[in-house]
Amino acid sequence: MMPLDEITITKIILEKFSEKFIAKALDVDVAIAGGGPAGLVAGKYLAEKGIKTCLFERKLSVGGQANFR
């Protein structure tokens, strides 16, 4: 039997969460890579047309190069 330590439990929770999330994220008509201005505007127009769209951003916040501080 597998030992149930904190790391194992955390891994199981993350695996279950990502399985659900990925299945939902893939049930789309359009996938957009990048949440810069181009991706955000494309997503806006697609969503307005009722097209199921998922936007993937590799960073923690959207905005791309326009997100400078």
Ligand SMILES: Cc1cc2nc3c(=O)[nH]c(=O)nc-3n(C[C@H](O)[C@H](O)[C@H](O)COP(=O)(O)OP(=O)(O)OC[C@H]3O[C@@H](n4cnc5c(N)ncnc54)[C@H](O)[C@@H]3O)c2cc1C
């Ligand atoms: C300092 C600065 C000042 C600027 N000032 C102006 C201005 O005054 N006026 C103007 O018109 N323009 C300005 N620009 C340019 C403007 O910011 C860019 O033209 C614009 O951001 C380009 O948008 P984009 O969506 O094509 O790409 P980006 O803004 O580069 O966005 C791309 C996004 O895709 C993400 N990404 C990349 N690869 C992946 C991947 N594999 N998976 C998921 N996500 C990914 C990136 O993290 C990023 O968020 C400025 C740029 C800079 C750096």
